[in-house]
Every structure is written in structure tokens, then in C-alpha cells.
Amino acid sequence: MVRRMEGRELDDRLTLPVLPELAGVVQLRAGGVCQVDSVSLALDVMAGPSQSGTWCGVVGVPDLGVLAAAERGINLERTVLVPDPGELWLEATAALVDVLGLVVLKPPARVSESLAAKLGARLRKREAALVALVDGQGEWPRAEVRLRTESVRWSGPHLGEGHLCDRRVAVLSQRGGAPARRAVVA
Amino acid sequence: MSRTLVVWCPDWPVAAAQPPLHAPAAVFKANRVVCDNAPARRFGIRRGMRRRDAQARCPELLLFDERPERDVRAFADVLATLERLRPGVAPLRPGLVALRSPGRFYGGETEAGAVFAEALVAQGVWDVRVGVADDLYTAEQAARRAAIQETVVIPEGASRVFLEQLPVDVLEDADAVSLLKRLGLPSLGDLAGLPASDVHTRFGPQAALVHRVLHGRETRPLATRTPPPELDRHVDFEPPLPDAEAVCFSSRRTMERFVQGLAERQLVATEVTIEVYADGQLASSRRWLHPRWFTSVDLVDRLHWQLVGVSTRPTSEINGGIRSAVDRVRVVPEEVATDHGDGLWGGTDDRVERGIARVQGMLGHEAVLAPTLQGGRSPADRQALVPWGERPVGLRPVDRPWPGAIPPPAPARVLAPPTEAVVLDAAGRPVAMLERGCLSSDPFRFRAEGCWERVASWAGPWPVEELWWEQAGRRVARCQVVGSDGRAWLLVFDSGTWFTEAAYD
Numbered sequence: 001m002v003r004r005m006e007g008r009e010l011d012d013r014l015t016l017p018v019l020p021e022l023a024g025v026v027q028l029r030a031g032g033v034c035q036v037d038s039v040s041l042a043l044d045v046m047a048g049p050s051q052s053g054t055w056c057g058v059v060g061v062p063d064l065g066v067l068a069a070a071e072r073g074i075n076l077e078r079t080v081l082v083p084d085p086g087e088l089w090l091e092a093t094a095a096l097v098d099v100l101g102l103v104v105l106k107p108p109a110r111v112s113e114s115l116a117a118k119l120g121a122r123l124r125k126r127e128a129a130l131v132a133l134v135d136g137q138g139e140w141p142r143a144e145v146r147l148r149t150e151s152v153r154w155s156g157p158h159l160g161e162g163h164l165c166d167r168r169v170a171v172l173s174q175r176g177g178a179p180a181r182r183a184v185v186a
Numbered sequence: 187m188s189r190t191l192v193v194w195c196p197d198w199p200v201a202a203a204q205p206p207l208h209a210p211a212a213v214f215k216a217n218r219v220v221c222d223n224a225p226a227r228r229f230g231i232r233r234g235m236r237r238r239d240a241q242a243r244c245p246e247l248l249l250f251d252e253r254p255e256r257d258v259r260a261f262a263d264v265l266a267t268l269e270r271l272r273p274g275v276a277p278l279r280p281g282l283v284a285l286r287s288p289g290r291f292y293g294g295e296t297e298a299g300a301v302f303a304e305a306l307v308a309q310g311v312w313d314v315r316v317g318v319a320d321d322l323y324t325a326e327q328a329a330r331r332a333a334i335q336e337t338v339v340i341p342e343g344a345s346r347v348f349l350e351q352l353p354v355d356v357l358e359d360a361d362a363v364s365l366l367k368r369l370g371l372p373s374l375g376d377l378a379g380l381p382a383s384d385v386h387t388r389f390g391p392q393a394a395l396v397h398r399v400l401h402g403r404e405t406r407p408l409a410t411r412t413p414p415p416e417l418d419r420h421v422d423f424e425p426p427l428p429d430a431e432a433v434c435f436s437s438r439r440t441m442e443r444f445v446q447g448l449a450e451r452q453l454v455a456t457e458v459t460i461e462v463y464a465d466g467q468l469a470s471s472r473r474w475l476h477p478r479w480f481t482s483v484d485l486v487d488r489l490h491w492q493l494v495g496v497s498t499r500p501t502s503e504i505n506g507g508i509r510s511a512v513d514r515v516r517v518v519p520e521e522v523a524t525d526h527g528d529g530l531w532g533g534t535d536d537r538v539e540r541g542i543a544r545v546q547g548m549l550g551h552e553a554v555l556a557p558t559l560q561g562g563r564s565p566a567d568r569q570a571l572v573p574w575g576e577r578p579v580g581l582r583p584v585d586r587p588w589p590g591a592i593p594p595p596a597p598a599r600v601l602a603p604p605t606e607a608v609v610l611d612a613a614g615r616p617v618a619m620l621e622r623g624c625l626s627s628d629p630f631r632f633r634a635e636g637c638w639e640r641v642a643s644w645a646g647p648w649p650v651e652e653l654w655w656e657q658a659g660r661r662v663a664r665c666q667v668v669g670s671d672g673r674a675w676l677l678v679f680d681s682g683t684w685f686t687e688a689a690y691d
Contacts, residue, residue, distance in 0.1 A: 040598040051464050065688065066557040066569035080542055080554040081571060092545050099541025118428045119506035152672035154690065157645030159628065163593050163665050164645065164674055164690060 004060035014130055016102065019072075022178045023026070025183045026145055030101075031124035033116075035132045035143040039064065039126050041171070042104050043135045044185065045071040045147075050079065054101035059093050061083055061133065094119065097128045106133040107140075116141040148172040150182070189287035189342070190322050190408065191295070193302055194315045194329040195261075197223045198281025201311060202260035210244050215252035219382035224313075257281070265411075267305050274296075274410040284325065284408055287318050299337025299488040301565035307335065321346050322408065323399045327356060346400055350375030358397060362389040374400065415451065418518040419444040426464070426511030430493035430629065433462075433512050434486050441482040441489075444517050457521035460489055463514035473520060475577040484575075485517060487543060491551045492585035542574055551575075559584055563591045563650050564664070565600045565688045567674065590650035592664060597676055607677055608633045609667070619663045619679045623649035632667055634677065634686045639669035647679070666690075 014029040022044060028034060034117065036042045039061065048071075050056050058064055062083040079096045080100065085092040089108060096103050097119070108180075111132075117179055121140055123130055132140035150172050156165035173182045195201055199221040205211035210226035212219045219235045229244035235531045238423045241247055257280035265283060269274050292298040299316035312335075317328025319340035324445070327349065328338040340348045352374045354366045366389065371377055377385065377393065378400040386394040398404040421440040427433045448455055456479050462470040474480075474488045493512075546554050555571040561582040562568040568591075574580040609617045611627040618626045629641045646665035662680045669675070674690040 037543060038598070040691050043598055063599045063601050065565060065596055065598045065600045066571075067559060067565060068598045068656075069557070069598050070559055073592060076557050076559070079557055080574060081557055082545065082549065082553060083555065083571070084553065085549060087550055092549060095541060095545045095548065099538045152691070154668045154674040157643045157666055157668060159643060160645065162645050164595065164668070167595070167690070
């Protein structure tokens with residue numbers, strides 16, 4: 001708000017903090033959209049802002065693992081879940097964008113260009129960030145950055161012994177027209 | 187000179203439990219009788235008796251556990267009734283209350299006692315005894331000598347004459363009673379003849395108090411209580427209002443006065459009951475919790491939710507859906523707190539609360555949830571989703587050992603409800619869990635969600651026997667399975683079938 005009153009450019013927008021593991025992969029900006037393709041990645045992206053006190057919301061994800069969120073350091077007291085918004089998913093998201101700093105949205109249907117543009121304008125006005133959780137081949141139009149899981153490797157178990165303990169994800173990060181960057185996230 | 191009136195309800199712990207009239211009943215603590223009623227005493231049941239001895243003497247004896255809070259709560263109604271007749275009551279303990287005698291207001295002290303007894307009998311308290319005297323101790327002794335629902339009046343200045351003929355057994359100090367009897371002093375009159383300093387040193391403070399009373403030197407005033415403030419508020423609608431919007435709009439001022447009334451006493455409500463009356467009868471009553479405290483806007487919201495009944499939970503459907511026009515709304519504080527209140531500067535959280543309330547107005551109260559953690563074994567058990575704005579209640583503690591729980595990291599997706607899965611071994615036979623908690627063969631292929639995968643590696647099983655002491659108890663085992671594409675799953679084997687419970691994607 002102060003920045004806008006000082007008359008600075010919109011490109012100088014507030015940058016939301018991200019986890020150190022994701023530092024080179026994604027940069028979250030207030031008003032921007034980040035597309036991810038798995039719940040784990042969405043939680044990873046959400047953890048940074050949540051740890052720094054941002055209110056977060058999750059819309060349309062009925063199978064969110066709350067314990068996994070807590071393990072990543074997400075502040076559950078400042079997290080709002082709308083697991084099943086039904087037909088009103090866009091209205092609910094828009095209402096949450098008004099007051100929360102970051103909203104994770106899993107749209108139940110394909111999102112049209114005009115819809116994304118409307119929501120994007122709302123995001124820029126309210127200085128909130130959106131994490132679009134789109135699995136499969138779907139795309140969120142006008143996403144600032146797209147994260148794709150190239151491969152997952154779990155280590156720990158071995159034919160009945162041990163347990164899952166270590167995850168390594170190769171993430172492909174694409175920002176605009178720039179060449180995609182590859183990174184391994186623990 | 188002010189006179190004291192004592193109302194005594196004998197065997198109050200039993201009376202508070204409300205046994206049927208003339209039925210023998212007793213209250214037990216640690217397997218011993220702590221209090222019994224007159225019908226039970228007729229069977230020879232005494233204080234300190236063991237439960238099985240008491241039951242042997244009277245098999246139809248009604249047993250109650252000792253609950254001091256029940257005694258106090260039941261006695262609060264008695265106090266309220268007496269307070270209406272004569273303000274300034276001094277509760278001594280549950281079952282015994284003193285008040286300043288109303289004198290000739292009811293036409294005399296005997297008549298006043300009769301009025302009090304009648305009021306309490308109308309409330310269901312049968313055994314009431316009243317005593318009136320110059321001081322508290324004498325009035326209590328007079329009440330103990332009164333017959334059921336009768337009044338004993340000790341005339342002014344006659345306290346000493348009345349007390350002198352009483353045996354020393356009325357002292358509650360057993361050592362002093364025994365000593366006085368052995369010294370050949372069987373009545374309080376004999377105690378009165380002793381020097382005051384010797385009474386205190388030899389027979390203790392209880393005897394000293396009685397000694398002071400006998401000599402008319404006990405002039406402590408009654409510590410009367412201030413009646414509790416009326417914090418609940420209600421609003422009547424004339425004519426009755428048929429729709430929820432109108433009721434909420436018209437209740438706004440009442441809710442503001444309710445919050446204001448609490449704020450004047452430096453209080454905020456954290457739990458309220460909202461009652462809605464239709465056709466002069468209670469149509470809906472629901473208790474609401476707030477994670478912080480209720481403002482007037484919150485209360486109007488809760489009233490709206492209660493009236494519209496948008497909730498999807500079956501319990502609230504019974505409460506919601508009022509058929510006829512509403513003629514009264516009442517709000518009662520159930521729990522108030524002092525150490526809260528609005529900060530001077532407000533805060534950003536207020537804005538968030540309002541925004542979330544908007545989403546709740548759009549989708550229904552129970553569509554917006556707050557996540558919390560709780561104890562449990564399966565990933566679904568270890569999380570709890572509470573409607574936003576309600577306080578979580580009845581959560582399992584996290585800090586207990588939960589044997590059979592899966593070690594961290596936790597799965598990012600918890601499927602609710604679990605979907606059916608298939609696990610096969612290298613020969614194509616389904617894998618099952620054996621009695622001892624191991625698998626029949628190593629898993630080779632599985633289908634967790636959609637398509638078949640080769641098993642890259644697996645861990646487990648973690649067997650859990652839940653509710654093994656019950657008929658419907660079940661035995662389950664969980665396995666972590668990593669597919670050839672690198673994704674990991676948590677599969678559970680429950681009575682012959684595999685289910686996908688959670689996914690580590």
C-alpha cells in the first residue's frame with residue numbers, strides 16, 4: 001500500500017518469502033499466480049509465506065494432509081480450508097483473496113482465459129498470491145511460473161524393512177518464455 | 187437488633203441427586219457412604235459404611251457418586267428462590283444458608299419460615315427446616331431441632347437458655363466432646379460456666395466459639411452475597427416475525443446490549459446459548475463456542491446460522507428449520523472470561539475474520555474449516571477439521587504414545603474415504619495379512635489409484651489392533667509401497683481387502 005502511494009512501479013511488487021529449498025526455483029510475488037501439479041509442491045510453496053505469518057487458504061482440496069502441512073512448518077492457526085466449495089469455487093476464492101495473503105486453489109474444471117484474467121486483476125488489487133493446483137495436462141492461463149514434477153524418488157524402505165524417510169523431487173520450473181530450469185528439491 | 191434465620195436442608199448431597207420420594211439413597215466416595223437419607227438410615231445404613239455392606243442391608247438402595255459441583259449447582263437454585271423472598275443471603279455450605287430475618291414483613295418469624303419452606307417445597311426440595319435466633323450458631327442449632335418443613339423460633343435474649351440444655355454432642359469436634367463427657371460436663375450449660383481462656387486452650391476453637399455465643403459475645407455479622415448480575419438478554423417480537431433476516435435485524439440491538447452489559451463488568455463471552463421461541467415455546471436452543479470471544483456481529487451471525495439451518499450436520503438439522511413465526515430470542519452467557527477484550531488498535535485479523543464470515547455466509551457455516559492436529563494412528567485419525575469459528579472439542583491428545591502409528595514424514599494427501607486397492611504377488615495371487623501380522627507373500631504389483639504399478643520397494647506392515655476388547659474390534663495393517671514411477675502410497679489391509687489410505691506424492 002505504501003509502495004503504491006509512493007508511486008513506484010507495479011513491477012516492484014511485494015515478494016513473498018519461500019522455503020530455502022525452493023529459493024532458486026520459484027519466486028512468489030503478491031498478485032502473481034504459481035502453477036503446481038502436486039499437493040506436496042503446493043504445500044512446499046505455501047510453507048514459506050505461512051511461516052512468516054501470512055494467512056493462507058486452501059480451496060477445493062478435500063484430501064489435504066494436515067499433518068504433512070504442519071511438518072512443513074505451516075501455521076495451522078492461520079490456515080483456512082474450504083475443501084468442497086461446489087459450484088461457488090470462484091466466488092469463494094475471490095472472497096478469500098480479498099483477505100488472505102495466499103490461496104491454494106484446485107479448480108474443479110478447466111479455467112478459461114477470461115476467468116483467469118478477472119481473478120488476476122483481483123489478485124493484483126489485493127496483493128495476494130495464488131497457487132493453482134492443476135494436475136494432469138491442464139494449464140492455468142497466465143501463470144507467472146509453472147512447476148512440474150519430473151520425477152519423484154522416495155528412499156528408505158527396502159522389501160519390508162525401514163520406512164519412507166527421504167524424498168527427492170526433480171522439478172521443472174518454467175517462467176514465461178524463458179528456458180525451463182531444472183532443480184532437485186529435497 | 188437484627189435476627190438471623192437459618193434454612194437447613196438435611197442430607198443435601200442426596201437431595202441434590204434427586205432420588206424418588208421415600209426411596210433409600212446414599213452418596214458414595216471411594217466406596218464408602220458419605221451421606222445417606224432418612225429412609226436409608228431406617229435400614230441401618232451409616233456414614234463410612236462400605237458399599238457392599240450398605241447394599242447387603244438394603245438391596246434397593248440407590249447409589250450416587252459424590253459430585254460436589256452437583257450439590258453446589260442444585261443449591262444455587264435454592265439460593266435464588268430465597269433471594270427473591272429476602273435479599274442478602276449468606277450461603278454457609280451446600281444445604282445450609284443463613285439470612286437476616288425478615289422480621290414482621292411476612293407477619294412474624296414463624297410465618298416467614300413457613301413462606302420460605304413453602305417456596306422451597308414448590309421447587310421440589312421436601313426436607314426443609316428453619317431456625318430463627320439472635321445469632322447464627324443458635325439459629326443453626328434451632329434449625330437442626332426443627333421438624334420437617336417446620337420453624338423453631340428462639341425468642342430474643344433466650345439463646346442462652348436454649349443452648350444450655352443442649353448436650354455437648356452438638357460440638358462438631360469429636361475430641362472435645364469426648365473430653366467434656368469424661369470431665370463430667372454433659373451439656374453446653376456446664377461448658378458456659380468455665381473461664382473463656384481455659385475453654386480455648388483445652389477444648390479448641392469450636393468450643394471457644396460456642397462459649398462466646400453462650401456469653402453473648404459472638405457478634406460477627408453475616409457475610410451476605412451480592413446477587414449474581416443478570417447477564418442474559420432477550421427481545422420479544424410483537425407481532426411474531428416469520429423470516430430469519432427480519433429476526434436477525436431486529437435482534438441486533440439486543441445483541442449489542444448483551445455485549446455491552448458484559449463489557450461493563452470487564453467481561454467477554456466465549457460461549458453462549460441462543461434460544462429461539464416460536465408460539466411461546468422453545469423452538470431451538472444451541473450452544474455456540476467462539477475461539478476468542480463474541481462480538482455483537484458474531485452473535486447475529488450465529489443466530490442467523492441457527493435460524494436458517496444451513497448446516498449439514500444431522501444434529502443441527504433437528505435444531506434448525508423452525509416452522510412458525512419467532513416471537514422471542516434469548517441469549518444466555520455460558521462461559522465468560524475477564525482477561526480478553528478488544529485491543530486499542532484492532533488488527534488485521536479482524537479483516538480476515540470478516541472475509542471468512544462472508545465465505546461462510548456463501549457456502550454455509552460448516553464448509554469453511556480450520557485444520558488442527560490430534561492423536562491417532564492412521565493419517566486420517568491424526569487430523570481434525572473444525573468449522574471455522576468453533577472451538578475444537580473432544581480431540582484425542584497428541585502427546586500419548588500411539589503404537590502402530592506410521593513414522594514421519596506424513597503423507598501429503600489423505601484420502602477421505604479410502605479407496606479400494608489391489609495388491610498382487612509375483613505369481614498374481616492377492617497378498618493378504620496373516621494372523622501373526624506378516625504378509626502372505628512379497629507384493630509385486632499393485633493398483634492404488636487408477637493404473638497398475640510395479641512395486642519398487644515396500645515397508646511394513648504396521649499391524650494395529652483397534653478395540654480388540656469389543657466384538658466389533660478390527661485388526662488392520664498398514665504398508666508403505668513405492669511404485670516404479672517413484673510415487674509412494676500408504677495402503678491398509680482391513681478385513682480381507684486393501685485400501686489406499688494416503689498418498690505421498
